[in-house]
Amino acid sequence: MTYYAGLDVSLEETAICVVDGTGRIVKEARAASEPAALIVALNELDLPLERIGLEACSLTAWLHDSLRAAGLPALCIETRQANAAMKTMPNKTDRNDARALAQIMRTGWFRQVHVKSRQCRLWRSLLAARRTVLNEMRAIENVVRAILREAGLKLGTPGRPTFAVRVRELTQGDPCVMQLVDPLLAVLATMLTSLAGLTKQVLDIVRKEEVCRRLMSVPGVGPITALAFRATIDRPDRFRRSRDVGAHLGLTPARYQSGETDIQGRISRCGDELARTALYEAAHTLLVRSKKWSGLRAWGIKIAKHRGMARARVAVARKLAVILHRMWSDGVAFRWGKDPANGATVAA
Incomplete structure (x- = not known):
């Protein structure tokens, strides 16, 4: 028995x-x-x-x-x-x-969940801690902006390093407002130091991880995205096909079918939100900021022209998940393809 x-x-x-x-x-x-x-x-x-x-x-x-x-x-x-x-x-x-x-x-009516290695769990905790600090900094900055607007002061769009300097310049002539924002700026200064420390830890890890360095050869993929993908997937061999990674990360459309009803909705958003967000941001960087030609970017721009930038970002994020997994499994760097403008192959 x-x-x-x-x-x-x-x-x-x-x-x-x-x-x-x-x-x-x-x-x-x-x-x-x-x-x-x-x-x-x-x-x-x-x-x-x-x-x-x-x-x-x-x-x-x-x-x-x-x-x-x-x-x-x-x-x-x-x-x-x-x-x-x-x-x-x-x-x-x-x-x-x-x-x-x-x-x-x-x-036997269950689906077994892969338990990641302790190292990957620690990496993911590091990324989650960094994102939490970043989100809280953004929330405090928005509160400071709201306080200034109440006093008729328009902050504009200063960078994060010059944010506190600009706020103090604007509030010099209003001691009441300065008393409100000074404690918040002190908290921001501490959080900025902590964010820099957490970011340095990420960069140190990526510098030593061969897989992460290889994934960063993809345009738009930086240290945060590479480490998030590495920590989430853990072992590439647990996926039978690379295209399964997109569904695992919730980047494929959800579907409801019953009788004559067949609805294909938005992406399912299952799986790890941290990796999904990182891939979406990498897709945005590839489509908007990257200037170097690649077949992946050309494909994404074509989708953006026909279906809009929002859908293009999701499609490119899903494609990135597939490409990153295949690169990891095969142990190869990103292949840029040929630029149709001059027919020359761009080296990775």
């Missing part, structure tokens, strides 16, 4: 449910959400566990790695599928969620 376990993980405690091959509940328990406690609890069951299911959450990667290292068959499953099964329970409790996860493990 084979047995299957479901673990409903919360911050402090994890509910455990074990079922047999017929779906009968064999054992239920609770343990602290710590690797050592869960390993002890599962080993004390003394049952041949075929699969142990954990729903994807912030603690899953840490617990999954420890359980696998202890020789336990832990699997991380897709959150939306887990939620669909849990909704069949009349009451939402940790105990019922663990039961639902155990039944999912038994039936």
Whole structure:
């Protein structure tokens, strides 16, 4: 007889449910959400566990790695599928969620989620921290602009390094406004230093990573995009086809079909938002700022002329995901193609 376990993980405690091959509940328990406690609890069951299911959450990667290292068959499953099964329970409790996860493990109705390596998780945390600082800086700058507008002062569009200098120049004759913006400018100065430090960490990592340097040979792809893609994909061999990467990152249209209804909507926005945003920004850079000819840019400009720049950015971002994966898998640099204007091949 084979047995299957479901673990409903919360911050402090994890509910455990074990079922047999017929779906009968064999054992239920609770343990602290710590690797050592869960390993002890599962080993004390003394049952041949075929699969142990954990729903994807912030603690899953840490617990999954420890359980696998202890020789336990832990699997991380897709959150939306887990939620669909849990909704069949009349009451939402940790105990019922663990039961639902155990039944999912038994039936095999789940999609296993790839748990990234610890190094990739750390890289992604670095990028998320940098983006958070950048977003908060932008929010504070907007507050400063609003305060100045209330006083009839128009800031214009100074660069981030000269932002504080320009604000102080404008508020010199109004001490009341200066008292309001000075604390915000002090916070901005600290955040600007922190942003520079986080950016330097990214650049240091990319400088040592051969894969990232190769991905940066693509026009529009900089250190942030290269590292975001590297940290999100982790292993290129887990995708059977390069075109699957676009769907994995939520850059393909969502579709709803039922009977005579067949609607193709906007992009699904599934998967990692950080990598998707980085690819979109890289596409914008390629289409708007890049001056060097490439077949990819010519293709994107053609789409922009017929369907608009917004759709072109999404299409180029999806194409970038495919190209970056293929370059990584094949170990080659970007091939620029031939400029139809002179027929010369542009070296990568």
